[in-house]
Amino acid sequence: MTKRHRPLDRAFYARDPRLVAPDLLGAMLAHGPTMGRITETEAYLAVDDPAAHAYRGRTKRTEVLFGRPGHAYVYRTRQHHCLNVVVQEEGVPGCVLIRAVEPIAGVALMRCRRGDVPDSRLTDGPGKLCQALAIDIRHYGEDLCGAGKVAIFAGEREPSEILTTPRIGISRAVDWPLRYSLAS
DNA sequence: CTTACGATTCCC
DNA sequence: GGAATCGTAAGG
Numbered sequence: 001m002t003k004r005h006r007p008l009d010r011a012f013y014a015r016d017p018r019l020v021a022p023d024l025l026g027a028m029l030a031h032g033p034t035m036g037r038i039t040e041t042e043a044y045l046a047v048d049d050p051a052a053h054a055y056r057g058r059t060k061r062t063e064v065l066f067g068r069p070g071h072a073y074v075y076r077t078r079q080h081h082c083l084n085v086v087v088q089e090e091g092v093p094g095c096v097l098i099r100a101v102e103p104i105a106g107v108a109l110m111r112c113r114r115g116d117v118p119d120s121r122l123t124d125g126p127g128k129l130c131q132a133l134a135i136d137i138r139h140y141g142e143d144l145c146g147a148g149k150v151a152i153f154a155g156e157r158e159p160s161e162i163l164t165t166p167r168i169g170i171s172r173a174v175d176w177p178l179r180y181s182l183a184s
Numbered sequence: 185c186t187t188a189c190g191a192t193t194c195c196c
Numbered sequence: 197g198g199a200a201t202c203g204t205a206a207g208g
Contacts, residue, residue: 042191051191061204078201080192097191117194127192137203169191 007144007151013069013087017043017094020087022164022180026157029083029101031133031150034109036101036123038155042167043178044084046094050172054093065093070145074137080127081136085144085152099126099179101133157182 008027013020021043029036044052053075054065064073065086073084073095088094101123103110110122110132123129130136135150142148161183166175 044191053191056205059205075191076203077190077192078203082191084191099191125192167191171190 005153007146008070008154010068010070010145013085013145014089015087017045017087017096018178020085020094021096021178022162024085024096024098024152025162025180025182026155028104028153028155029098029129029133029150030105030153031135032106034106034133035104036129036133037104038098038100038152039102039184040098040100040179040181042097042099042180044095044097045178046088046092049176051167051170051174051176052093052095054095058093062093064141065095066091067141070143072135072139072142072144072150074130074135074140076137077127081130082126083130083135083139083150097126098129100124100181101129102184103132 021041024038024041027038054062058066064071068090069087071086073086083098084095086095103122114122114132123132139150144152163181163183164177165179166177167179
């Protein structure tokens with residue numbers, strides 16, 4: 001078994017979201033027979049980030065953000081789910097939102113779950129990829145470093161492929177360049 | 185209990 | 197540009 005078939009370890013996630021987010025690009029997000037290559041992420045900071053859910057403090061929803069790194073923070077917005085990975089050391093609520101992946105495996109199943117959309121729209125959004133990979137609130141708090149159903153495996157990429165742009169879909173701190181994507 | 189509001193998606 | 201649609205959080 002090669003290194004890239006082992007889940008990313010706790011130490012990988014125990015860093016600043018601005019470091020973890022770009023490093024997740026190219027990694028493989030897997031759930032059951034479905035797998036996608038991460039192509040877009042966003043960093044949400046633990047301190048003084050008005051756009052971060054943890055900014056308002058510790059609540060039932062944000063509880064997992066204050067726990068150990070490497071766990072899934074899944075939340076719901078309107079009819080959709082979004083997947084984040086908890087980063088930084090325990091007690092420091094940084095996280096990284098997975099915004100898009102490239103379908104790699106189980107594509108037929110993804111099409112079935114997503115309905116009648118072109119393949120290019122299968123997983124090109126945070127809510128879409130959760131629907132395609134069947135990730136939802138049941139995965140809240142799951143350990144992505146362990147033997148859970150959802151896992152993230154190391155991938156490969158060239159540093160020059162990374163694009164840094166402002167976050168989108170939020171109403172505060174909109175200009176902060178915390179969105180990372182593969183030029184592809 | 186009531187109200188406000190989305191880290192979205194899809195359609196007009 | 198706007199609706200869908202519901203859990204979460206905050207306040208009375």
